[in-house]
Amino acid sequence: MIEPPDESPSPCLCEADALPPSDQHAQQYAAVRNAHETELLEDYVELIGDLIEHQGEARSADIAQRMGVSQATVSKMVARLKGLGLVASKPYRSLFLTERGEEMAAMSRQRHAIVLRFLRALGISDDTARIDAEGMEHHVSEETLAAMQRFSQQRESS
Amino acid sequence: MIEPPDESPSPCLCEADALPPSDQHAQQYAAVRNAHETELLEDYVELIGDLIEHQGEARSADIAQRMGVSQATVSKMVARLKGLGLVASKPYRSLFLTERGEEMAAMSRQRHAIVLRFLRALGISDDTARIDAEGMEHHVSEETLAAMQRFSQQRESS
DNA sequence: CAATACAGTTAGCCTTTGCTAAGTTATTTT
DNA sequence: AAAATAACTTAGCAAAGGCTAACTGTATTG
Numbered sequence: 601m602i603e604p605p606d607e608s609p610s611p612c613l614c615e616a617d618a619l620p621p622s623d624q625h626a627q628q629y630a631a632v633r634n635a636h637e638t639e640l641l642e643d644y645v646e647l648i649g650d651l652i653e654h655q656g657e658a659r660s661a662d663i664a665q666r667m668g669v670s671q672a673t674v675s676k677m678v679a680r681l682k683g684l685g686l687v688a689s690k691p692y693r694s695l696f697l698t699e700r701g702e703e704m705a706a707m708s709r710q711r712h713a714i715v716l717r718f719l720r721a722l723g724i725s726d727d728t729a730r731i732d733a734e735g736m737e738h739h740v741s742e743e744t745l746a747a748m749q750r751f752s753q754q755r756e757s758s
Numbered sequence: 759m760i761e762p763p764d765e766s767p768s769p770c771l772c773e774a775d776a777l778p779p780s781d782q783h784a785q786q787y788a789a790v791r792n793a794h795e796t797e798l799l800e801d802y803v804e805l806i807g808d809l810i811e812h813q814g815e816a817r818s819a820d821i822a823q824r825m826g827v828s829q830a831t832v833s834k835m836v837a838r839l840k841g842l843g844l845v846a847s848k849p850y851r852s853l854f855l856t857e858r859g860e861e862m863a864a865m866s867r868q869r870h871a872i873v874l875r876f877l878r879a880l881g882i883s884d885d886t887a888r889i890d891a892e893g894m895e896h897h898v899s900e901e902t903l904a905a906m907q908r909f910s911q912q913r914e915s916s
Numbered sequence: 917c918a919a920t921a922c923a924g925t926t927a928g929c930c931t932t933t934g935c936t937a938a939g940t941t942a943t944t945t946t
Numbered sequence: 947a948a949a950a951t952a953a954c955t956t957a958g959c960a961a962a963g964g965c966t967a968a969c970t971g972t973a974t975t976g
Contacts, residue, residue: 603917615811617871618812619808619812619824620888621811622824624885625890626823626824626825627826627827628888628889628892629801629824629825629827629891630826630878631889632801632893633963633964635893636794636927637961640932640933642886643787643790651867653776654777654901655777659953659954660953660954660955661952661954662780665780665784666777666780666783666784666787667784667931668784668785669787670936671953671954671955672934672935672954672955672956672957673935673969674769675955675956676933676955677933679955680932691955692940692941692942693942693954694928694953694957701802719902722902722905722909723889724902725901728781728899728901728902728910730778730782730786731789732897732902734789734790734897735793735897736894736897738891738893739893739894739897740890740893741886741889742900743882743883743886744886744887744890746879746882747880747881747882748847790918791933791934795962798962798963800932818923818924818925819924827963827964827965828964828965829923829924829925830925830927830965830966830967831963831964832924833925833926834925834962834963834964835962837925838962849924849925849971850925850970850971850972851925876957914932
């Protein structure tokens with residue numbers, strides 16, 4: 601067996617790019633797993649909110665098309681969202697957001713807008729910015745979000 | 759039923775923050791789903807590479823601890839990685855990366871470093887930067903990565 | 917060298933998120 | 947108002963990624 605070269609349990613006394621202490625490391629991964637649990641939910645809720653706003657109503661078929669997913673998948677997801685108290689609907693009718701759903705949609709929309717604007721301010725092309733924003737939006741902390749906002753503002757007012 | 763207010767199939771002639779055309783919208787979500795498929799794989803491979811480099815070897819127990827996950831989960835994942843030709847190992851012994859695994863680890867490490875450096879250059883605190891980098895790293899396009907690199911360089915040389 | 921402790925694996929379970937195929941309800945068209 | 951089309955739901959399947967519990971191998975140490 602190879603002896604680990606002086607593996608101390610405390611912070612780290614080795615090179616600059618060493619591994620973080622393992623409990624901190626684990627926390628990072630936990631944060632990502634956690635984000636994954638809510639992000640799809642948020643995407644659905646955000647999309648439903650957007651559809652209602654822009655097209656007057658949110659129908660499963662539209663959601664399926666925009667998400668690039670089968671209608672059956674949407675049905676199942678909507679059942680879950682109803683169970684979580686985010687969406688309300690009657691069978692075979694279009695969808696509505698509950699108050700909690702509205703809140704979540706508003707938050708998501710805002711995050712999304714901030715990240716998208718930031719990427720554009722960074723000089724990213726429109727198509728790429730859209731794709732990256734969709735992926736990044738759920739992994740950006742409040743702190744980073746604030747920094748992005750500051751940056752965009754500064755860039756745009758020059 | 760509510761009549762959708764002039765829903766044309768072509769690009770969009772409505773307000774500034776309207777929904778993107780649905781095929782483009784679907785592509786965004788597809789990109790995210792796609793990233794999700796590979797990102798865990800990349801995290802494992804990156805971590806295995808880091809452990810080998812910094813501690814001389816990569817053991818399941820270390821991985822489990824650092825990922826904040828049970829050993830059984832690691833075993834299963836390693837089996838998958840072996841099936842994909844990214845990892846090599848003999849039962850009950852420590853893990854190695856194949857050539858393809860090394861390549862993937864190098865790419866991941868580089869992406870990770872660029873994003874982390876960028877967040878720091880933006881003024882984000884260390885702990886937050888680490889967490890956000892872990893989440894964002896898999897959702898950043900080449901184009902954005904390049905922009906981040908440019909930005910960090912510029913910031914640091916002033 | 918036997919006993920114990922530690923590391924790794926296997927089996928079996930659960931949830932999420934996707935799918936297809938088949939059935940049901942609503943809407944539109946004739 | 948009947949038939950046809952479109953929208954929605956349900957049932958059943960699969961893969962990924964978690965878990966615990968039970969088992970098997972490896973290493974340490976008395």
